[in-house]
Amino acid sequence: MYSLIRPLLFALDAERSHDLTLGLLRAPGTTPVLHRLYGAHVPELPVEVMGLRLPNPLGLAAGLDKDARAVGPLAAMGFGFLELGTVTPRPQPGNPRPRLFRLARRQAIINRMGFNSAGLDTFLANLARGPRPAILGINLGKNKDTPAEQAADDYLSGLRAVYAHADYVTINVSSPNTPGLRALQDEAALAALLAVLKTEQLVLAEQHGRYVPIALKIAPDLADEAIDAIARLLLSHRLDAVIATNTTISRPGLETEPLARESGGLSGAPLRARSTHVIRRLHATLDGRIPIIGAGGVFCAADAWEKLMAGAELIQIYSALIFHGPGIVRRIVAGLADKMRATGATTLAAAVSQARRSG
Numbered sequence: 001m002y003s004l005i006r007p008l009l010f011a012l013d014a015e016r017s018h019d020l021t022l023g024l025l026r027a028p029g030t031t032p033v034l035h036r037l038y039g040a041h042v043p044e045l046p047v048e049v050m051g052l053r054l055p056n057p058l059g060l061a062a063g064l065d066k067d068a069r070a071v072g073p074l075a076a077m078g079f080g081f082l083e084l085g086t087v088t089p090r091p092q093p094g095n096p097r098p099r100l101f102r103l104a105r106r107q108a109i110i111n112r113m114g115f116n117s118a119g120l121d122t123f124l125a126n127l128a129r130g131p132r133p134a135i136l137g138i139n140l141g142k143n144k145d146t147p148a149e150q151a152a153d154d155y156l157s158g159l160r161a162v163y164a165h166a167d168y169v170t171i172n173v174s175s176p177n178t179p180g181l182r183a184l185q186d187e188a189a190l191a192a193l194l195a196v197l198k199t200e201q202l203v204l205a206e207q208h209g210r211y212v213p214i215a216l217k218i219a220p221d222l223a224d225e226a227i228d229a230i231a232r233l234l235l236s237h238r239l240d241a242v243i244a245t246n247t248t249i250s251r252p253g254l255e256t257e258p259l260a261r262e263s264g265g266l267s268g269a270p271l272r273a274r275s276t277h278v279i280r281r282l283h284a285t286l287d288g289r290i291p292i293i294g295a296g297g298v299f300c301a302a303d304a305w306e307k308l309m310a311g312a313e314l315i316q317i318y319s320a321l322i323f324h325g326p327g328i329v330r331r332i333v334a335g336l337a338d339k340m341r342a343t344g345a346t347t348l349a350a351a352v353s354q355a356r357r358s359g
């Protein structure tokens, strides 16, 4: 099915094709068709992470549905969870176009969208309009014109606004396209941010009678010592999860690609090894005490397994969905289920820990 429309979509400018696809997804009657064609064929592979029970470990990464416009149809593709956003407190247009580039031969994307966001009010109105057919993460960012010293206020207002509507919340300090954002990963700044978020999370949990986990999403462009420092902060502030990784500002192996000169964050196949390295490095310190959600260049079950072996418990994809369409969800989840059966284990978690021990 996707192989029929892909040539049309790829003939268009990347962002027009993205807008068109979201429009098509939201057309009346699409959700049951997507479920019949795709979601219904995804095998059950339940996992429990962050206190949540997920039907399978493969999620949609943030950035595809920034404004919660297509939750029903995306859930119907069979994802175990969806991460919506990044949403900023106030609406903002993002960077001027063109800001999205496909490097099709390399199965890669460069984007410098810059948090184009309809803002929290519209995001929540969109979410309220539809059903809640999946586990939902909501990814929070800061507005471009919010000064760095007030960044925490943007995350706090986001956390308060989405708390009642999220299964987990992601704090995005790793987009390369908002000036100064990634400096929030520096040890002192991150310690201060995590402290205020943790305090607010506990207040909100009391108010709502429900504890909503918080994940931190980090960049792949961190030195090993910085990854170690982040892991220690996650432990000392008792964060609930870490997502590794966002897009990279490096251009591994892309010297001969003219489009690689475009500024922005690179995702897809060339990011895979680097993001797996970050996962492995985090895992060395976290040692299973805080779950890792792995993202970056996953295109098949073997790629997902590589990240599970490095220490991830859940996987997210974005670029693979663009290049291969919704059938990729079944292929990856079914491949992981096969790997689980091959080990003789009855849960994915048991298969992974068995394979990690013997690997």
Ligand SMILES: Cc1cc2nc3c(=O)[nH]c(=O)nc-3n(C[C@H](O)[C@H](O)[C@H](O)COP(=O)(O)O)c2cc1C
Binding pocket: 061, 062, 063, 064, 066, 085, 086, 100, 109, 111, 113, 115, 139, 172, 175, 217, 245, 246, 247, 266, 267, 268, 269, 271, 295, 296, 297, 298, 316, 317, 318, 319, 320
């Ligand atoms: C066009 C595009 C937009 C993205 N927007 C966001 C975003 O708003 N927030 C975020 O946390 N990550 C964003 N990402 C990063 C993805 O969530 C993911 O971390 C990254 O693409 C690596 O996964 P992949 O190689 O499977 O694409 C975006 C990625 C792409 C390609």
